[in-house]
Amino acid sequence: MRLGYTLIYxxxxxxxxxxxxxxxxxxxxxxxxxxxxxxxDTGETTLSFAAETMAEMxxxxxxxxxxxxxxxxxxxxxxxxxxxxxxxxAVGAGALAVKAVEAKPWGQRVGYVRDLNGCLVEICxxxxx
Amino acid sequence: xPWPSDYHEHxxxxxxxxxxxxxxxxxxxxxxxHVVLPDGRMDLIVAFRGEDDCPVEDLRxxxxxxxxxxxxxxxxxxxxxxxxxxxxxxxxxxxxxxSAALRDGGIFDNDVDDVLGAHAQSLRVAxxxxxxxxxxxxxxxxxxxxxxxxxxxxQRAIELVHVGGGRLGLEEVAVAVDMPERTLRRHxxxxxxxxxxxxxxxxxxxxxxxxxxxxxxxxxxxxAALEGxxxxxxxxxxxxxxxxxxxxxxxxxxxxxxxxFD
Numbered sequence: 001m002r003l004g005y006t007l008i009y010x011x012x013x014x015x016x017x018x019x020x021x022x023x024x025x026x027x028x029x030x031x032x033x034x035x036x037x038x039x040x041d042t043g044e045t046t047l048s049f050a051a052e053t054m055a056e057m058x059x060x061x062x063x064x065x066x067x068x069x070x071x072x073x074x075x076x077x078x079x080x081x082x083x084x085x086x087x088x089x090a091v092g093a094g095a096l097a098v099k100a101v102e103a104k105p106w107g108q109r110v111g112y113v114r115d116l117n118g119c120l121v122e123i124c125x126x127x128x129x
Numbered sequence: 130x131p132w133p134s135d136y137h138e139h140x141x142x143x144x145x146x147x148x149x150x151x152x153x154x155x156x157x158x159x160x161x162x163h164v165v166l167p168d169g170r171m172d173l174i175v176a177f178r179g180e181d182d183c184p185v186e187d188l189r190x191x192x193x194x195x196x197x198x199x200x201x202x203x204x205x206x207x208x209x210x211x212x213x214x215x216x217x218x219x220x221x222x223x224x225x226x227x228s229a230a231l232r233d234g235g236i237f238d239n240d241v242d243d244v245l246g247a248h249a250q251s252l253r254v255a256x257x258x259x260x261x262x263x264x265x266x267x268x269x270x271x272x273x274x275x276x277x278x279x280x281x282x283x284q285r286a287i288e289l290v291h292v293g294g295g296r297l298g299l300e301e302v303a304v305a306v307d308m309p310e311r312t313l314r315r316h317x318x319x320x321x322x323x324x325x326x327x328x329x330x331x332x333x334x335x336x337x338x339x340x341x342x343x344x345x346x347x348x349x350x351x352x353a354a355l356e357g358x359x360x361x362x363x364x365x366x367x368x369x370x371x372x373x374x375x376x377x378x379x380x381x382x383x384x385x386x387x388x389x390f391d
Contacts, residue, residue, distance in 0.1 A: 009292075011285075052292040059339060061294020061358070066305040 005046045006076065009055050009062055010117050013038050016049045019116045023093035024078055024086070024123075047076065067096065067118035075112075075120035083123045087111040090123065146273035148219040152266060153212045157204040164382035166338075166373050167196035169323055169331045171220025171228060174212040175265055181258050188261075190241035190249055192224055194231020195322035197331050199374045199382075211262050213269040217328075218287050218320035222276040223269070228322025248272065282306040283316045290325070295332030296358035299325045333358050334372040337365065341377055350377055 010016045013031065017038045020026045026047070031038040036051040055062045065072060080086045083101045090113045091097045101111035101123065110124040138153040145152075150170065157163075174191040221228030226236065226244055242249040248268045255261035278284070286306045289297060302325075303310040317325045337357030340348045350362055354377075359365040362377075369377045 011288075052288070056291050056294070059336070059343075061296055061336060061356075062292060063297065063301075064289055064292050064305065068304050068307060069301065 003045055005048050007048045007050055008076075008117070008119060009052045009064065010049050011052055011064065013049045013051050016115070016117060019094070020047075023090040023095050023113075023115070024121070025089065026078075065117045065119050067114060067116065069118060071114060071118055071120045075122050076115075077122040077124060079124055079126050081125060083109045083111055083125050086123045087113065090121070095121070146270055148216055148223050148273040148276055149213060149269055150216045151214045152269075153210075153214065154262075155210040155212070157206055157208040160205050162201040162203050164374065165196070165200050165202055166335075166381070167198055167233075167331050168335060169195045169197065169321060169328050170214050170217060171195055171224065171231070171322070172212045172214045173224060173265065173269055174210055175252055175261055176208065176210050177258065177261065178207055178209060179258055183257065185255060185258055185261055188253060189238055190245070190252060191238075192226060192231065192236040192241055192244065194226075194233065194235050195220070195228055195328075196233050197323055197327045198233050198372060200233075209258065211258075211265050213265060215269075215273070217291070218279055218283070218317075219273070219276065221320065221322060222279075223272045225272075228320065229318060230322075232322055279320055280316065282308045283313070283320060286313055286317060287321070290329060291332065294336045294358065295329035297329075330368060331372060334368055337377070338369075338373070338381055342381060353377065 008016075013035055017028050017031055017040070020040055021028065027041040029039040029041040029046070036054050037048065039046050039048040052062070052064050063072070078086070087097075087101045095113035095115055096118075098112040098114055098120070101109050103109050106127070108125055108127050110122060113121050113123065115121050135158050136153065136155045138151050172191075172193045174193060176187075176189040176191060178186045215223050220226075224244060236244055245252075245268070248271070251264055251268065252261065255264045279287075283306075286302050286308070289302050289305055293302075299314060300310055303313045306313065308316075314325055317328070321328050323331070337353050337359070340353045340356060341350070348356060350365070354362045354365040357365060359368065366376050369375060373381060375381055
């Protein structure tokens with residue numbers, strides 16, 4: 001077993017992809033023609049987005065994310081050597097500033113924003129052993 | 130899901146207005162009573178007899194309102210039905226009726242003429258079943274194309290109710306679409322024809338029934354009650370009796386219409 005994908009159900013796949021490109025500098029791998037599914041080019045562990053309506057089609061019931069609601073107890077962690085600049089870029093692109101980047105006792109620098117759908121995104125520096 | 134083989138459904142295509150969810154046909158292959166399970170949608174239906182290239186006989190027009198309870202429809206071998214199912218919340222506007230007034234009921238026969246006017250007349254003069262099929266599709270599409278849209282927060286709220294499998298509370302849906310709870314409640318009751326609570330309950334019933342009856346790895350009663358959003362198995366059983374007239378452990382009856390299609 002290995003972790004293959006992190007998938008977030010969203011109301012608008014194309015808008016979410018565009019947001020992740022402008023706010024976090026990620027690249028899209030592809031958006032399916034249906035507009036209901038997309039993958040970001042995130043290396044070994046794929047970050048993907050699927051339309052909420054896909055959840056119903058799959059027989060699932062979910063609590064949709066909403067920027068107006070408490071975020072779900074889960075976060076996407078994006079790692080960069082310059083989290084301060086990444087944080088500024090994200091907020092400039094419309095991410096909700098939750099907690100500015102600060103240094104942790106173990107030396108990591110960590111900040112938090114919420115994306116256009118209200119999902120928590122952690123922006124942090126790598127942990128150097 | 131145990132579909133009767135007499136039932137066929139065509140999901141909407143890109144040519145179909147969004148307000149139309151499906152076009153379906155049913156031909157009874159034997160005498161009996163078909164159970165119609167509730168799905169909260171509205172249908173425009175023609176019932177008749179006659180082979181495809183022969184005259185239409187015994188034509189009846191029906192507008193079926195949003196249901197939360199099952200009903201039994203007696204059919205005789207050879208009875209035929211063409212139906213148009215409208216998307217949740219859209220049937221009333223498309224057909225020009227107050228959906229809440231048709232809750233667990235409908236408008237039948239000559240009363241349909243009062244509602245549909247010239248459209249009803251065009252259905253009545255269709256010479257053959259083949260022409261009738263074309264006409265009912267045309268009537269539905271025309272009405273759907275000219276019906277007013279739902280306010281977008283209300284449309285989104287209905288979508289959220291579906292995505293949540295009928296398990297979200299009105300309060301959180303209202304927050305998500307940025308509308309006061311009371312206003313949203315009123316909008317949903319008006320467009321769906323069922324209250325938020327009743328509609329959510331129908332969705333839970335439908336989804337849980339699928340979890341219990343899917344061909345591969347149906348859920349156990351305990352797991353289905355949990356995943357379906359029921360407080361316990363007894364609660365699930367009560368709701369199944371109320372909506373479907375059967376218990377979760379039993380096979381659901383064959384359905385005639387009114388099931389959302391997987």
